[in-house]
Structures are given as structure tokens and as C-alpha cells.
Amino acid sequence: MVQDRFPDERIAALSLQILIDRDTCMGSGNCVFWAPGTFDLGDDGISVVLDPAEGEERQMFLAQEGCPTRAISLWRDGVEVTSP
Numbered sequence: 612m613v614q615d616r617f618p619d620e621r622i623a624a625l626s627l628q629i630l631i632d633r634d635t636c637m638g639s640g641n642c643v644f645w646a647p648g649t650f651d652l653g654d655d656g657i658s659v660v661l662d663p664a665e666g667e668e669r670q671m672f673l674a675q676e677g678c679p680t681r682a683i684s685l686w687r688d689g690v691e692v693t694s695p
């Protein structure tokens with residue numbers, strides 16, 4: 612079973628939700644650098660989430676922290692979370 616192989620934190624990471632404030636994003640691409648499987652730049656040059664389940668949670672926090680305009684917010688179960 613998955614619960615036997617991963618601690619609870621890893622299972623909880625699967626439910627992390629990513630929101631991008633498209634009005635704040637300046638298209639720097641930092642998030643794509645830190646979490647390339649999770650983020651990409653759309654045709655309009657603004658960040659989009661490709662697959663929130665792709666990559667490790669640590670990468671998502673690095674992307675959030677590396678965003679120069681603080682356009683990325685991370686949520687779990689309706690509560691905004693920050694880097695541990």
C-alpha cells in the first residue's frame with residue numbers, strides 16, 4: 612500500500628493546489644525553472660499550471676519563493692500554505 616511506503620506528508624502533498632495570479636505574473640519564467648513539470652509559460656507569456664501533481668512539493672515551494680511578483684500561492688484543504 613502507498614501508506615506503507617510514504618509518510619503522511621508525502622500523501623498530503625498530492626492534494627496541494629496551485630493558484631497563479633495572472634494579473635500579477637510578469638512572465639519571468641522562474642517557476643518553470645524551479646518546477647518544470649508543474650509550470651510553463653502560456654502563449655501570452657503568463658505562467659500556467661501544467662500538472663499540479665507533477666514534481667515534488669519542495670519544487671512548488673521553491674517556485675513560490677522564487678516568484679519575483681509573489682503571483683503564486685499554494686493551498687491545501689482551503690488553507691494557504693507557505694514553505695515549512
Ligand code: SF4
Nearest residue numbers: 636637639640642678
Ligand atoms: S515566477 Fe511568478 S512572475 Fe515569473 S512566470 Fe512564474 S508566476 Fe509569473
